Amino acid sequence: MKSLLFRPEAELGAMHWAPDGQDSGRWQRVLRAGLITLLIAGIAWLDFVSGPDVHLFVFYLMPILLVTNGLGQVAGILMSILCVACNVAIAWFVNPGFAVPDLVTAAARLLMSVLVVIAWGRLQTMGRALAELSLTDPLTGLQNRRACVLRGDVELARMRRSGECLSLMYIDLDNFKSVNDSHGHKGGDRVLRATAEGLREFLRRSDLAVRIGGDEFAVILPATGRDGGRRLGEEVRSCLRLLYIKEGVAVTASVGVATFYTAPESFEEVLHFSDQLMYQIKRNGKDGVLQRDVGHPMTASA
Numbered sequence: 001m002k003s004l005l006f007r008p009e010a011e012l013g014a015m016h017w018a019p020d021g022q023d024s025g026r027w028q029r030v031l032r033a034g035l036i037t038l039l040i041a042g043i044a045w046l047d048f049v050s051g052p053d054v055h056l057f058v059f060y061l062m063p064i065l066l067v068t069n070g071l072g073q074v075a076g077i078l079m080s081i082l083c084v085a086c087n088v089a090i091a092w093f094v095n096p097g098f099a100v101p102d103l104v105t106a107a108a109r110l111l112m113s114v115l116v117v118i119a120w121g122r123l124q125t126m127g128r129a130l131a132e133l134s135l136t137d138p139l140t141g142l143q144n145r146r147a148c149v150l151r152g153d154v155e156l157a158r159m160r161r162s163g164e165c166l167s168l169m170y171i172d173l174d175n176f177k178s179v180n181d182s183h184g185h186k187g188g189d190r191v192l193r194a195t196a197e198g199l200r201e202f203l204r205r206s207d208l209a210v211r212i213g214g215d216e217f218a219v220i221l222p223a224t225g226r227d228g229g230r231r232l233g234e235e236v237r238s239c240l241r242l243l244y245i246k247e248g249v250a251v252t253a254s255v256g257v258a259t260f261y262t263a264p265e266s267f268e269e270v271l272h273f274s275d276q277l278m279y280q281i282k283r284n285g286k287d288g289v290l291q292r293d294v295g296h297p298m299t300a301s302a
C-alpha cells in the first residue's frame, strides 16, 4: 500500500522522463480514489458507532493527506472541509442538535487539518527540491551519474518491451589536467561548463547528457543504432574540438559509443562497456571515436 500512496521516486521519474505507462497511471489514480473513499467511509462508520465520546477526527487526516499527496494543497483543503462536514454530520446523527462548543470544535478541526495540509505541502516541495539536487551536478547543471543510471534502467525496460536498441556515448576530455595547470581551477571549471553547454545544444531532446564526474561525460541515446551512434560520436567530437579552439585550450575528446541490441541485466554494464571503449581510444593515442555493438542479431558481440 505504501508504494501506491507515497512514491517519491515515481514522482521523480515522472518529473524527469515521463516514462510511458499512462495506463498504469490511470489505474493507480482510480485505485487511489477508491481507497480514499473506502477510508472515509470506514472512518465515518467507526465515528458513528463509537458515538460522541470517542474522538476519531485525527483518523480523517489519512484521506486528507492522501489527497494532498496526489492532487495538491487545494484539493487537500477541500478534502479537509469534506471530512469536517462528514464528522459534524455524524455527530448530529448520533446526537441531534448543535451547540456553540460543537461549532467551535468543528472550526478548530478544520483549522488543524488545513495547517497539516499546508505543512505537508511544504514538506513535499522540500522533498522534491532535495531529490532534484541529488540528481544534479552543481558545476554544470547537467544531471549526474545517479540520474544516468536511473534513466538508463528506465530505457533498458523500454528496450525490453519495444525491442529497440540503445546507445551510450562515454566522453573523456584529453589532457584536461593541463587546463587546470595553465588556467587555474576556475579556467578548468569554465571549460567543463562550456562542454556541458555544447552537449546540451547539440543533442536531441530525447537524449540525456550527464556529467559522470571530473572530466567525464556520458550521453544516453535511446533508439540509436550503430550507424547513428558512430555518427553522433564523430559529430560530438568535432563540435567539442571547435568549442575548445574557441576557448583557447589544448583539449580534445575521446569518445566510446556502445550500442546494445539486447538489454543487459543492469545499466551499469552499459556504462562499463562504453567506458572500456573510451579507454581503448586513450590507449591508442586519444582524440577519437570507437563504436562497438553488443548483441546485434547479424554479428557476434564485440
Ligand SMILES: Nc1nc2c(ncn2[C@@H]2O[C@H](COP(=O)(O)OP(=O)(O)OP(=O)(O)O)[C@@H](O)[C@H]2O)c(=O)[nH]1
Binding pocket: 139, 172, 173, 174, 175, 176, 177, 178, 180, 184, 185, 186, 187, 188, 189, 192, 213, 214, 215, 282, 286
Ligand atoms: N577544474 C576542475 N577540474 C576538475 C574537476 N574535477 C576533476 N578535475 C580535474 O580533472 C583532471 C582529470 O584527470 P585526468 O582525466 O587523469 O586528466 P587528463 O589530463 O584529462 O588525462 P587524460 O584523460 O589521460 O588525457 C584532474 O586533474 C582533476 O583534478 C572539477 O570539477 N573542476
